[in-house]
Amino acid sequence: MDIEEYSDIVMDHFMCPRNMGVINNSNGEGTNGDPDCGDYLTIYIKVENNIIDDISFLVFGCPASVATSSMTTELSKKKTLEEALKITEDHIINALGGLPENKKHCSNLGVSALRNAIEDYYKRKV
Template sequence: MFTNEYTDIVIEHFMCPKNVGILNDSNGEGKAGDPACGDSLNIYIKVKDDLIEDISFLVYGCPASVATSSMTTELAKKKTLKEALSISENDIIDALGGLPENKKHCSNLGVKALRSAIENYLVSAVENK
């Protein structure tokens, strides 16, 4: 049963995800996917003065993918790039109060897409100087 597998925090982030959508004025975009299960995540960031001012995401996947994507954006919002780069899969899982063992891989999507978005921002910033 769905409610027995997931914590209340996971259910909340699945049912009412935070920061959903395309961030039209983003200056960094990252993507990640898991071919084994078909999940796909795009993260958009708006960085100003080394701070992630705003962040959003679009995800295709299971409830755990939606929840981990939502939590990733919540953990990264208003963080410096260095702080955001240090966010780990375990940080996301812990913030959600845990995930079933067979769904822990979903937290990898958030970390990979966030790091990809930061890398995209940094490359663009160097190219635009």
């Protein structure tokens, strides 16, 4: 995989990821790992009044995994839980200006971890 195959947006999110880190007072946490490439992602959310008020992530993986994780948080922040649940792999790929075919599976990492974090929030709320 040559670095030249990534869009400028992917490179920007890889080199300067948004919302990276842990939210210590999160009220939802979701993980996902992709056995095909060994990547692993944890997303933390802080929900207030049904809105993702804050979101962060920690990821172990390739440049595409870092970029898709970063973009997932950007697309989710300040959205209602229902809006965030509608985010798809295609939304992430399109927002990044595309991904090489062999890296498109990385977008699933963010979507699944986000959905797992929202599910965790609902479980904690009960």
